[in-house]
Amino acid sequence: MSKILVAEDDETVSFALVEALESASHTVEAVESGREAQERLRLYQYDLAIIDWGLPQVSGPEICKAFRDSGGSMPILMLTARSKEKEKMEGLDAGADDYLTKPFSLGELLARVRALLRRPGNFVSPALQVRDLLLDANLCKVFRDKQEIALLPQEYALLEFFMRNKNVVFDVNGILDRVWSSESEASEFAVRQCLMRLRKKIDLPGEDSIIKTIKGIGYVLEDKV
């Protein structure tokens, strides 16, 4: 499950992209203009951006170039028009990692997305383990001590985030930015509620929570007891 930004001004294409990515369990945010895309990239963290070459206000390659110039390393997939070899080259020169020529099949799109998310440095391992807690990202299933635990999507996303960033302390606001959609109305309260529900489900009775509270700072999932 990754957080993906889609910047595409063609409503039909955008809708199809969002639907396909969401059905693959990603959290997706869609914007229609280049300016909005830049704003989002400046304020929030994404695992991947899919950016159309021709966007109003600021073009895809301009967004790409500015993002790379500011040190951004997240993978970018650029959408280009058919038979415009020049666009493809310009996009790659500007710092896109891959391109997809319109019209494309959603199957191909999802394959490219998987490949980009799997890139070294962005390696997405299908199975995560911290102590006796196991998360299988292919099946979207969680096990503690070999017992399967049923989680709601947001609880699952929160746990996956902690497991991918084990031993790192995050404050509530940091968790909100990274795990919740920027468009959601969620607040720090929602994060705490979700965390409370998650702990109830994954913790063993009579034991300290596997997600530790660091008083006045935040939360951490530690590898060692």
Ligand code: CA
């Ligand atoms: Ca366009």
